[in-house]
Amino acid sequence: ETSTNWEAGLRGDFTKGVAVDVTWFRMNFDNQIVPSSVAGGAGATLTSAGETLHQGFEASLRGSLADMGLMTSGNDLFFRAALTHVADASYVGTRFSGVSGNSTRSVSGNRLPYAPEWLINAAIGYRLGTMGEFQVEYVRTDEMFTDDLNTVTPTADGQRGLIKAADIWNLTLNIHPESWPVGAYIAVKNAGDARTIVDRSRGILPGAPRQVQFGLTKAF
Secondary structure, rough: EEEEEEEEEEEEEEEOOOEEEEEEEEEEOOOOOOEHHHHOEEEOOEEEEOEEEEEEEEEEEEEEEEOOOOOOOOEEEEEEEEEEEEEEEOOOOOOOOOOOOOOOOOOOOEEOOOOOOOEEEOOOOOOOOOEEEEEEEEEEOOOOOOOOEEEOOOOOOOOOOOOOOOEEEEEEEOOOOOOOEEEEEEEEEEEOOOOOOEOOOOOOOEEEOOEEEEEEOOOO
């Protein structure tokens, strides 16, 4: 496979303590190689997706009230956000479906499998001096097709069909007072215990359920 990639972006401080990064990208592939399961059929072998186009933009924002001069004494309210919008992720050359029984159906112009249009990651946290910090994170993966026919209704074997958007919340608490010999942390992933699907290539693969992790840290 070969690809021609273009990028253009801006990076800088929107104001004191707030940084912004915006990038537009365009990737033109010839003979893009993908797993055959992504192309439409079950299996782990590789196949050609032909000519494809990937185009969109990425943006990020990060800031801190302490860096802005609005908080002192080691306390801080900080935040970050990042999003990716892939407006185009499609077959643009001559391409026929890899789904069994559909080899004469054109999929030119269809969206590539497992290519969500939006990806969002955002977090806000609070730091209380040397005591520790708490953070809440939000992660969204937009809906995506799982075959080159862009099938929406799930099939009986679960290998094809639209994967719905997933919204996940994660929590993190770090405690490290100077008077303590060790620090402690607790992380809760998928705090809302959202039920999601992450893959259909060999049938429905569910996302991870709520997970709680606890640990101790020691700096030397």
